[in-house]
Amino acid sequence: MGKSTKHKKARVADFAKAKLKLGKGKQVASNATNTSISSRSIALPSQSLAATKDVPTSRRNLTLPELLVQCRHYSVPVKKEALTEVQQLLEAHEGLLHQHLLAIISSLSHLISDPVPSLRSQCRGVLSYIFDQLPTESIVSVSQGLILFTISSLSSLDEGVRIDSLKVLDLLMEKIPEEIVRGWDGSVDLEERDEGAKGDLMDKGVGGKVVEGLLGVMRVRSAGMSVTQGGFTSAASSDLSPSSRLAVLTTLATFLRSALSPHASSSSTPPPWYLSTSFSTPRSYSTFLTSLTPSTSTPIAIPSSAEIEPPSLPIEPFSLAFDGPSSDLALELLGLVSPPPKPYATAANGSTALQPTLLSLLHPTLLSSFLDAAPSAFSPTTLLTSTSSSHGADPELQTIVAVVGVARELYWREFGGSEAENVGREKERESARKLLVGMLGHASAYFPFGGDDLRERSAESTTSLLSLNLTFASLVSLLVLSSPSPSSLALRKPKSLKQTKTKTRKLDEMEKKIEVTVLNVREWVVAALKGELTSTLHPLGLPLTAPAYAALEPTIWSLLNQAPSSAEDKQAAEELWEAVLEHFSKVGGGSEVKKLAFGFVQRVVLIQTDPSYINRFTIPDAPSPSSKMGQWVLSLPKYLWELGVKHVETTETVLTFLLTLAQQGPKSLFSSLLPSLPAPLTPFFHLTHPTRGAIPGSFCKLPEGVQGKALDLVRYLLEEVEEKEAKRLRGAVRKAVESKGVGEGIRGRWGRM
Structure with missing residues (x-):
């Protein structure tokens, strides 16, 4: 009985609910295992899914x-x-x-x-x-x-x-x-433009x-906002620190140089874009450049302003083509022609005004920046401070360089286009010309920049001053080319006699300022070509580098084609041309500067006989062997000897130029110089030295195509010279052709001559 009672109580206890006391939790079983972890982190470096040994x-x-x-x-x-x-x-x-x-x-x-x-x-x-x-x-x-x-x-x-x-942004612009x-x-x-998504932008x-962002940094008001408010203004960036203003102007100058410069090109030798306005059509300009390209070089890239459009019939942009009675038949909607430019904008008050341009918006900022930095940058006696040490360029001078660089790109865009591109833009060009006169009027007081320095400048500052003078001269040449003709001035009739007197007085004052500035620039250019520019680092004269000469070419061409108002102006143009010829003779034979100098004179000479040439400058008279022009032509055989075989493209260019002069015949302007060419040309083929004996000329080591042009030149010259000179030249060419290294094709060609 006792055992049965015990089992009954055990069974009841298994199903009984335990009564818990207040504040007591559930009791832990006696056989429970503690699984809690007391460490703060677990390090398992060998079990990472992303880890590999390499x-x-x-x-x-x-x-x-x-x-x-x-x-x-x-x-x-x-x-x-x-x-x-x-x-x-x-x-x-x-x-x-x-x-x-x-x-x-x-x-x-x-x-x-x-x-x-x-x-x-x-x-x-x-x-x-x-x-x-x-x-x-x-x-x-x-x-x-x-x-x-x-x-x-x-x-x-x-x-x-x-x-x-x-x-x-500068880093991106560089790359x-x-x-x-x-x-x-x-x-x-x-x-306002709706750019849409990132991909569309x-x-x-x-x-x-980028331009909007740069204008925002300079505190320049947006052009779109200005027009909607009935006019446009530009706040001068005087609230910017000098270093900040220098940074934004430098970046803007770099941007404009890449976006607007007609000479910006990936080729090592940019095309002579400044000649594009001297031809009647862009196709004539392209043909002229192609004729100058040597066969051993890559073709010259034509600037964007002179690109040849597909052949098409010219369509005059008359008003009915765009605003006719039937808009459905407008040529613009039919896709046959682009709409004409709209140089005017309607303000909020309904008045019509000239459309604001980037130049008009930036002009106050550029002018104020120049006036702030110029007194310190061009002071001849200011001591060097900690911010303008002799190891770098002055910050104020760098600011001036950036300001003038921005102005140059903007003004070249306004005035550097062809006549066809400037149709209908007379008022815009007149407004831009007034701004240019105002800026040059303030800057001309310091020109030539750094000419009266008494302090020692660093090499970087000296280079900046030369670049600044070149840019200023380029802007003055633009001012000369943009001068309105007397006929266009006569068409602008003022409303009253008082306005006539006022306008005439202002025009006379402006022209006097321009004449003085142009005279100073012409004198500086002549001094630069003659090597008479001095500085603290170059007391005997500052030589022109290849980039400096390339930058000077448009200025020289503009000054040569200036409309002469008197006999003194015509004589000044002749003096400038003689300085160009003298500079060529003073430069070393294998230098890049002499190559550029030859290319410039070559183009000026050959453009005279082009039927599409429409500019003013002409070579003064028929050159004689004793004239500057005659001495330049007769020095080209010596230049061929100096070039040797290291500059094959330049050698071919010189031979092509001489061949062109010889092919023009007796009616050529240089026909009197042809009989004098064989004597200096003989060493190019073969030379007999008093002590070293026979020496083959550089002709023997040139490519076969260049040798062929040299033989063609000889064939034309043999017809123009006397028998004695012809015999000497023929003997030198025969020895050169029979020397070692000359191909059979050239020998056979000479045999047939």
Whole structure:
């Protein structure tokens, strides 16, 4: 019985509900296992899913993707350390850059507008290193996001972010300028544009947005907003610090140089774009350039302003073609012709005014910046300070260079086009000419810049002063070419006699200022060609470099074609032309400057006989062997000897030029010089030295095509010279043709002659 009672109680206890006391939890079973973990972290480095043995890591044992994540960390020290290790990894492992290029550029783009200056500077350093390692195509492929972030940073509220974003923009302009300027046609948009998505904006180009951002940094009011408010104004950027103003002006000058310069070209020798207005049609200009291109060189790229359009019938832009009674039949809607330009804009009050241009908006800013920096930059006795040491250019001088550089590009766009491009733009050109006169009037007081320096300038400052003088001379030449003709002035009838007197007085005052400025520029150009420009570093004369001579060519051509108002002006043009010829004879034979000098004189000479030539300058008289022009032609055989075989393209160009003169026959302006050419030309083929004996000339080592042109020149010259000179030349050519290295084709060609 006892055992049965015991089992009954046990069964009841199994199903009984335990009564818990207040504050007591559930009791833990006696056989329970404690599974809690007291450690703060678990380190399992060997069990990571992303870890491999070949992935490069930094000194903190982080991979490149992990470092890129830390580049967006909220902590500044973490981001700095991550950027440092990113560059170290890229320098140690070149393959990482191409493998993670898009991710790297995307992470760095977010740091352009970071509020910490040191971090922005470090970001630019990494970007500069990356761009130096990549080809242009790779940079373009990943540049979309970087460009958009840079443009966005230009409108930041922090001035430091805006200025640092200009440095990134300068870096992009250096590497991929075509992508930055694409989509901007040089005008200021007056209507709001709907750019759409990011892809649409990049397809159209970001050049317009870049210009808007730069205008915003300079505190220049938007042109579209100005027109809608009934006029336009431009705030002078006086509230910017000197360093900030220098930064934005330098960036703007670089942008305009890439976007607007007609001579901007990828070729090593840019085409003579300044000659485009001297021909009646763009096709004639293109044909002239093609005739000057040697067969051993690449074809000359025609500037955009002189591109040949497909053959088509000319359509006059009369008003009925666009605003006719039946809009459905308008030529514009039918896609047969582009609409005419609209140089006028309607203001809010209904009045019609000239459409604001980038030049009109920037003119007050440029003028105020020039006036602020000029007294300090051009003071002859100002001591060098800590900001303008002898080891670099003066900041004020750099500001002046940037201002004049921006002005040059904008004014060349207004006046540098052909006559066909300027039809219907008379009022715009007149307004731009008034602005140019005003700017040159303030700048002419300091010209020539640095001419009266008593202090010692650095080499960089001396180069900047020369560039500044060249640019000023170029602007003055534009002023000369844009002078209105007397017939156009006569058509502008004033409303009253009082207005007539006032207008005449203002025009006379303006012309007097222009005459004085042009005279000073002409004297400076002649001194530059003669090597009479002096400085503290070059007391005996400053020689012209190849870039300086190339920049001087448009100015020389403009001054040569200036409309002569008196006999003194005509004589001054002749003196300038003689200085050009003298400069050629003083320069070394194999230098790049002499090559440019020959090319300029060659084009001026050959353009005289072109039937499409419409400009003023003509060679004064038929040159004789004793004249400057005759001495220049007779010195070309010596130039051929100096060139040797190291400059084959230039040698062929000189031979082609002489052959052209010989082919023109007795009616040529240079026919009297042909009998004097064989004697100096003989050493080019063969030379007999008193002690060294027979020496083959450089003819024997030239390509066969160039040798053929030399033989053609000899054939024409043999018909013009006396028997004695012809025998001597024929003997030299025979010895050269029979020498070792001359091909059988040239020998057979000479035998047939």
